[in-house]
Amino acid sequence: MSKLVIASIGPASSVQDGGRPGAQRYGLVPSGAMDRLALAAANTLVGNEPFTAAVEIGPFGAKFTARGGAVRIALAGAPRIADIAGRAVAPDTSATLADGETLTLGFARGGSFSYLAIEGGIMGEPMFGSLAVNARAGLGSPYPRPLQAGDELQTKAASGAPERRIELPAATDAPIRVVWGPQDDEFADETKKLFVDSEWKISATSDRMGYRLEGPVLKHLHGHNIVSDGTVNGSLQVPGMGQPIVLMPDRGTSGGYPKIATVISADLGRLAQIPAGRGFRFRAVSMAEAQAEARKFAEMLRALPDRLRAVESVDLNIEALHDANVAGHAVNAVDAGTWHAVADVAGPD
């Protein structure tokens, strides 16, 4: 039996998988990875099922040491400088730690969350079919809370399979697509126009429950209280102060603020990866376009194994790392340092 021992890790890091849908009628949100494509890519690299539990690592760095045997891992999502005992590990590739070796990860560059998949998965006790951490509900395994130094992740010994890289679609700064509703009729047409015509930034006071947006104030037509109704990942709710909050995988299952629009499912991971403080825009699309994109996204997830490539040489790894560093927008230390959990002060509606 091998394990990864966490020598150090920043906040906003937890075990996540595909989540636990099915109990939202009881107030239990599914949770799960902020960036499902990155989770699936990391798992595919080490031969796991796409939504196997992995470590979701927030903007800070982390260190993991293999004990009891070799451990094969892969990294996807936000690129960051990574090495195993001095050997560079490129983004979107697998690598193996020999017993006693340490994987060192730097700050996220050009994103917020990276996924560390472990060949054979993480051993734990699933609840509602999932190991995903939902600290508020006391769920998650092996630890029902964010990870901290000293935690141990039990896994299988590395198979010795050849390392792989995965060719993912190029990153894009294209606007985040939304469909209007369910309560866009609570806003005037000029307010809807302001929403899609403006630049937005994600506030540093954002977390896995919600991304608070900074931009123009969106005024309500009939006040900011509606009768509570159900929420989804990507709901753009507009509370009283007029600054929208995008609901993320640890959201409350119901909410009492009008929801002007909803991020399309294919763009949720891309939104999750936008670093705090960087400007971005929204674009409204039709339901037909949103659902066509959802089907394309599902097909891409299904066909991820076709994107695996052999790792030809160490040179290629270094080149990939270099590209990522040049292309990435670095998160500065202040941004990463102010990233913290936000209490949901609204309470039940």
Place this chain on the structure above:
Amino acid sequence: MAATLPPPRLLPSGDSAITVEFSRNIDDAANRRVLALDRELAAEPIAGITETVPTYRSLLVHYDPVQIDFEKLGEKILALAQRPVPATTRTRRWRIPVVYGGEHGIDLEDVAKSLGTTPDDIVARHVAGDYRVAMIGFTPGWSYLSGLADFLHMPRRQNPRLLTPAGTISIGGVQTGVQCLAGPSGWHLLGRTAVRTYQLHRDPIFLLEPGDNVTFTPVDAKTFAEQDRAAASGEFIAEQIAS
């Protein structure tokens, strides 16, 4: 054939969910239609629906857009949603013990004052109520009950509290609620129950279902403490008095 009911509004909630809205307000008839549609969809599942979430005045239907699109699913839902609501449905009824006032219900005195009556009268009125679980939401097991007496309707607090105890029984607006986990709340805290509406490693993990009937019964602090210990080891405490 009975006349069909007016159609609900079908509101898109992104590309993978539809909000089926029966009313814009908290409305008992609308909530009954929500729960009826929820039961219809459980009895006659539509391929592609992954999960349904009843709330006061709408049913959120999650679905997989790879299997069914918005238009097709919307048509099927509309057909079901306009069927007459069955007059009687078998529902479960629970009796939930509550210790009112004092440290367990820190707002009881203020509620009595602002409504111009005594704490005992507030308790009597709250206990006299026959409630229905209109929805469960926000956090696991947080049960929103309809049926609160008009006399007890009160606006929520201006400043929500950041932390209120597990098991809190409170009132807010036209509703009363059974809260399971400690957490923030802007409602008025009347008391606490030892009943866990959500408890891991117990069967069932969730005690209440949307549509269940609930009544409250007062207990003293000593009984609450005993019940709380028993509940911690997995006992229901809530008494099922009819099904």
